Amino acid sequence: MNFAVLQFPASNCDQDAIHALRDVLGHSARYVWHKETSLGDADAVIVPGGFSYGDYLRCGAIARFSPVMQAVQQFAVNGGLVLGICNGFQVLCEAGLLSGALIRNRSLQFRCEQVYLKTLTTDSPFTNRIPEGKLLKIPIAHGEGCYFADEETLNKLKANKQILWQYCNAQGDVTEQANPNGSLWNIAGICNERRNVAGLMPHPERACEAILGSADGRLIFESLIHALQSKAVPKAA
């Protein structure tokens, strides 16, 4: 599969994403600079973590107007798979491709640690290979990852099974203590109604090899690859 990994000024998880996709999972992946207007022959797009455009104004607010994001908007409209990680999640929310917004962590602290994630549905191109009941141990590293949406939006996300991951403890309980940033309903990641665009604050690309402390992140990329290979997703580019 061909992955496009976007690069904005101050992206800093782009290389981790390329490493995970290319060296660990054995797929083709290339960088796409923010000034590009085409995604080429990409089968899927990764919007990586970092501090795009210095996080000026709001996280992701400037990146969403970059030329490459116009191509991503079109790619998503055509049904292409798009995964936003950390800052990428913020960019996709700002772009209106995902609902809600990410605001300053409730604690005001930058949180950098391993967390546990509960997967709420395997019915998505991002979760289909995650075994039932399996908790994912994946690191977070963010200062503005507190998920916020109004009640109507939250209820809609729940009704449509768009909440993909929640922060939980090592036993799988979704508790206040296990919530690292104050996200409403412990939300760590969601998808859009059409289920082809998803975002999450934790970093699966940093948890693809045992030597890094966990290989659970692979399951998210393997889900994506499985969805692409089973041709459930139209070629969107």
Added chain:
Amino acid sequence: MKAKIIITPKKAVVDPQGKAVQNALEHMGYADISAVHVGKYLEIELNGADDETARKRLDEACHRFLSNPVIEDYKLEIE
């Protein structure tokens, strides 16, 4: 001509910065503070356009870009 834009967090949005500043003020002995809201202030210098056109265009920019309507309110003044 100059536009002044004040962006504040919506009431329903938790504002931990405002809360931290409020706590600090109370520690310093400033009493009778019921809430603090931390926002952003932008000054935009304009050339040419008349008041009405400028207001219309900046109102659009506030909605599309300068504020995020999911979490923020804004107030736009032109002088």
